[in-house]
Amino acid sequence: MRDLAGDTRDFPDVEQWLGRRWIDTVTQESRIKIEEMLAHPPAAVPNWRQVNHSGTSELPLRYRAIRLANGATVAIARDERATARLQQRLLQVQQSLERDYLRLRQAESRYRLLFEMTAEPMLIIDSATLRVREINPAASQLIGAHNSLAGQPLVAQVSADYRDRLIAFLGAAATGANVAPVHLVLARSDRGISLSARLFRQQGDGYFLVQLAPTEHRQIDAKEHLILDLVERLPDAFVLTDNALTIVTANSAFVELIQEATVEPLAGRPLGDFLGRPGIDLDLIRAQVGEHGVARNVATVLRGSLGGIEEVEVSAVRTGEAQAHYAFTMRMVARRLRDLPPVTRDLPRSVEQLTDLVGRMPLKDIVRESTDLIERLCIEAALNYTSNNRASAAEILGLSRQSLYSKLHRHGMAKADDTEAAAE
Structure with missing residues (x-):
C-alpha cells in the first residue's frame, strides 16, 4: 500500500x-x-x-x-461492522428458532405417541363443523369403526335418538363451562357410553378434546319410553336429584323456568342454587319427606340464571335408601294467580287453618289474618248473643254503631239495612 x-x-x-x-x-x-x-x-x-x-x-x-x-x-x-453484528444476531436467532422447532417436534411426537398408545378412548373434534380431526385406536375400537373416522361427523357415530342431546352438550361445552358428562348410545353397536369434552384453541381455531367411557346400557321398553316422554312434556317443572340434592336431570319446563338453554349444564349443580331461600326451604322439604314420606305444596320461590324469580309450589318424594333420590315437581303459583279474576278469600276459621299458613306467607300477614279472624268471630258471637240486634252488639263490643257497620262491610257480613243505618 x-x-x-x-x-x-x-x-x-x-x-x-x-x-x-x-x-x-x-x-x-x-x-x-x-x-x-x-x-x-x-x-x-x-x-x-x-x-x-x-x-x-x-x-x-x-x-x-x-x-x-x-x-x-x-x-x-x-x-461493515454494524452489518456484521446484525448478521450475527440473525444467525443466533435462526439457530434459536431451529432449536425451539426441534423441541416442539419432539414434544409433538411424545404427545402423539401418548395419544395413540393410551387405553382411554379419545378424539379431537373441530368445534365449528363437529367433525372428527383425530381419533386414537382405543376410540376406534369402542365405536366399532373399521376405517378411519377422520373427517366424519361425530353425531353420526351415536344413535339417532341421542344426536340432539350430543349437539346440545357440545354447545354447552363450547361456552367453556365445566359440563357434566353426557350419556349416549353408539349407533354401530348400540352400546352405552359416557362422553365428556373440553374446549381448547389452536391458531385461532376451536377444538374439543373428547373422552369416551363405556357404560352399562339396557334397552328401554315402550312403556318406559312413554313415561320418560310424558315427564319431559309435563307443564309443571320436574327435577330429579341425588341424596345430596344435586341435580341429576330435569325436564324442559324446569329448564325454561330457570332461564337456561339446555339441561346438560345443570347436571351436578346443587338444587339450592335455584330453589328456595338458602338454608330454609329445602331443609324444610327434606324434613317433611323424612317424616311423612312426601312433601305437598310447599310455597317457595325459584330463581333463574338471569335474575328472574317465580313463586312456586313444590311437592317432593324420595325413593331408595342406600342410593336415595328425590323427585320434585314445581307449579308456578304466582303466574296462575295473576291470570285468575280477583275473588274474595275466605278467612281461616280455626287455629289449625292458621298454622297451615306457616311457610306459605310471611309472619306479618299471618298475624293480620289472625286479627281479622278474632274480630270476625267476636262480632258473630255478639250478634248471636243479641239476636242480630246491631245496636246492642255494638254496645257489648264497645264500638259505635258506625264502626260496627264498617267492620260488617269489611268482613262481608253486612245487609242492605246496615248500609242505610251507616248512612244515617
Whole structure:
C-alpha cells in the first residue's frame, strides 16, 4: 500500500497496513477476492466485494477497487461492522428458532405417541363443523369403526335418538363451562357410553378434546319410553336429584323456568342454587319427606340464571335408601294467580287453618289474618248473643254503631239495612 486514509479511532490497525501488500492484511478466505479486484480491467465497472482484515480483531470492510490507467489501483472501503453484528444476531436467532422447532417436534411426537398408545378412548373434534380431526385406536375400537373416522361427523357415530342431546352438550361445552358428562348410545353397536369434552384453541381455531367411557346400557321398553316422554312434556317443572340434592336431570319446563338453554349444564349443580331461600326451604322439604314420606305444596320461590324469580309450589318424594333420590315437581303459583279474576278469600276459621299458613306467607300477614279472624268471630258471637240486634252488639263490643257497620262491610257480613243505618 502506497497511501491510505482512515480514522485511527475507528480503525486502530490502519497505520500498520502502510507499506505492506494489501493481500497480506486480510484473512485467508479473503485473499482470492483481493486478487480478483486487482486483476479487474481498467475499463470495466467494478463490483463491491466484502473482505475481512486480520489484526487485533477481525475487521469486515466492503471494497470497490478502481484500476487507473497508469496501473495503480484505488480501493474505496465501507465499514461493515454494524452489518456484521446484525448478521450475527440473525444467525443466533435462526439457530434459536431451529432449536425451539426441534423441541416442539419432539414434544409433538411424545404427545402423539401418548395419544395413540393410551387405553382411554379419545378424539379431537373441530368445534365449528363437529367433525372428527383425530381419533386414537382405543376410540376406534369402542365405536366399532373399521376405517378411519377422520373427517366424519361425530353425531353420526351415536344413535339417532341421542344426536340432539350430543349437539346440545357440545354447545354447552363450547361456552367453556365445566359440563357434566353426557350419556349416549353408539349407533354401530348400540352400546352405552359416557362422553365428556373440553374446549381448547389452536391458531385461532376451536377444538374439543373428547373422552369416551363405556357404560352399562339396557334397552328401554315402550312403556318406559312413554313415561320418560310424558315427564319431559309435563307443564309443571320436574327435577330429579341425588341424596345430596344435586341435580341429576330435569325436564324442559324446569329448564325454561330457570332461564337456561339446555339441561346438560345443570347436571351436578346443587338444587339450592335455584330453589328456595338458602338454608330454609329445602331443609324444610327434606324434613317433611323424612317424616311423612312426601312433601305437598310447599310455597317457595325459584330463581333463574338471569335474575328472574317465580313463586312456586313444590311437592317432593324420595325413593331408595342406600342410593336415595328425590323427585320434585314445581307449579308456578304466582303466574296462575295473576291470570285468575280477583275473588274474595275466605278467612281461616280455626287455629289449625292458621298454622297451615306457616311457610306459605310471611309472619306479618299471618298475624293480620289472625286479627281479622278474632274480630270476625267476636262480632258473630255478639250478634248471636243479641239476636242480630246491631245496636246492642255494638254496645257489648264497645264500638259505635258506625264502626260496627264498617267492620260488617269489611268482613262481608253486612245487609242492605246496615248500609242505610251507616248512612244515617
